Amino acid sequence: MDDGMQLSVLNDTFGMYYAAAQKALREKRGAQARRNYLLAAETLLKMAKLSSPQLKKARLERAKRLTEIAEGIDAAAPRFSAPSEEKESEREEGEAQWKAAAVPNVHFSDIAGLEDVKRAVTMRMIHPVKYPEKYAAYKKKTGGGLLLYGPPGTGKTMIARAIACEVGAVFYAVKGSDIVSKWVGESERNISSLFETAKQQKLAIIFIDEMDSLIGSRGEDVHNDRRVNEFLQQIDGFAGSCPNLLLLGATNRPWDIDSAALRSGRFSQRIYVPLPDAPARKFLFEKAIEGVPLASDVNVEELVSRSEGYSGADIAELCDRAKEGPLLESIRTDALVDIRREDFLRAFEEVKPTVSAAEVKMFERYAENGA
Ligand SMILES: Nc1ncnc2c1ncn2[C@@H]1O[C@H](COP(=O)(O)OP(=O)(O)O)[C@@H](O)[C@H]1O
Ligand SMILES: [Mg+2]
Known part of the structure; x- marks a missing residue:
């Protein structure tokens, strides 16, 4: 055996x-x-x-x-x-199992870049609610599945939260790994009850973070295979019949997801969430230094060009580090101390990009071929 x-x-x-x-x-x-x-x-x-x-x-x-x-x-x-x-x-057993998550206060305007994602979501969820008669006139489909993939720290989780906030939908947020570890052996049943619960809402989003751990490629583990089968069945069941349910998945490992889940009619739209480009990085730096004491030798353009290859999360960490010295000094001296260029330079020494060039290549190759 x-x-x-x-x-x-x-x-x-x-x-x-x-x-x-x-x-x-x-x-x-x-x-x-x-x-x-x-x-x-x-x-x-x-x-x-x-x-x-x-x-x-x-x-x-x-x-x-x-x-x-x-x-x-x-x-x-x-x-x-x-x-x-x-x-x-x-x-x-199914009763009251899936509680909607509190809708966080994050807006599209807080997010650097990711214009494709914002556009796709606007088309599928925001406009249909605002202009139902137009969608009916054009027989335009709504809802469906959207998979966000890209390196860690690029804002996938953040944008899922912003979507819930912008759309005003009931938001079910689950982590693939949580479903697996909490309910080993029973996770198929939980997937179906999650969909059942969400379908009853007028407008709902199911956000599955770490999709790869929920629906890995079949053939390695019997539990995974059952989960994948159940999951596919659920998606097929809601596709078309639930225009007000948006299924949103996120993953750092798209290549580990069972390919059947990516076929059309399931996650029919997959969006690459790349590292931030220069304008997005500029936005992130400007947000981070907005309204804080800043020396005149800090040049945002310089920060932008030095931070090529950094993820959004890396930049957040870097700015946080840069603030530490001046903050401590201001506590010691009881006066506001500006953040200087040298504070940023030190932070650049301390915080290195978490995503390697080789990983970025992998994503780009996947984005070209797989998506
Ligand atoms: N595009 C972005 N716009 C604004 N902030 C970002 C962006 N990408 C990353 N961040 C910052 O990094 C943190 C982690 O991002 P997160 O959404 O968890 O990344 P992911 O889910 O892709 O791993 C966020 O809380 C935010 O501070
Ligand atoms: Mg995440």
Whole structure:
């Protein structure tokens, strides 16, 4: 039996023990609940041995939690209230599981560059709400799937937040890795309940950050394969039928995403979010120094040309570092001290670009061929 098969069998075994443990607990049969939790944990440990590093960690953690729960059950008089893992699994049953995230106060105007993304979102979500009759007249499709990909720190997460803010939609934000690690073995069910919940809203965005860890390429891990299948089914189910649901994904590793998810009708639009170009970097520097004490020897154009290859996040970090010296000095002297050119130069020494030229090449190649 290969690892995939073995994992699949183990997962069924796990499900059996876990369900039995929950049932026993509900019926206040403490000894049985305890034994089944321990068997479930033991099964997870076996599964962990066969798993990829990321899933291994998640499974080990969950096995530990289950063991703790088992040990906390008083065999003679099991608690009435469910232990914490139980609460989690009740959410797995689907009720009130997906809470909308608070809509953050970030606007398109706070974001450097990314004009393509802003335009695509305006076409698919902002205008349809403002001008429904025009969209009807042209039979123009709305909603759908949009995948943002690019190096880390380029503003993908930030723009997802800004979209929610601009559109005034109910915003469901999930991280692929969270779905996987919280609900190992049950994540397919959670994906479908997420879509169900979102579909009930008048206007909703599902934002899945770290898409790659949720729907990796199939054929390596049985859980991943099930998730991918469920995910594709959900996308196909909502495509066309839910004009008011926008599915937004972000990833730093587009090449790890199962290619079937990228076919048309699914993530029909994929947008490369590159490192900031010179105008975008200028915008970022100007934002960072707006209204703060600044010496006249600071030249923004110089900062822009020195920061080629820096991501938006790198620039934010760099400006923050540059402010540290003057800030400390101003505390010491109790007077405002300007940020000088030399503070920036020191920050450039300390903060180096996090994205290598080789990585940028990989993205560019992907953008040319894959997207
Ligand atoms: N295009 C951008 N415009 C404005 N700020 C940005 C931009 N890109 C990155 N940043 C800054 O970097 C931080 C991290 O960006 P984030 O959206 O988390 O990147 P990603 O999700 O692409 O890894 C943001 O909170 C912001 O301060
Ligand atoms: Mg991000």
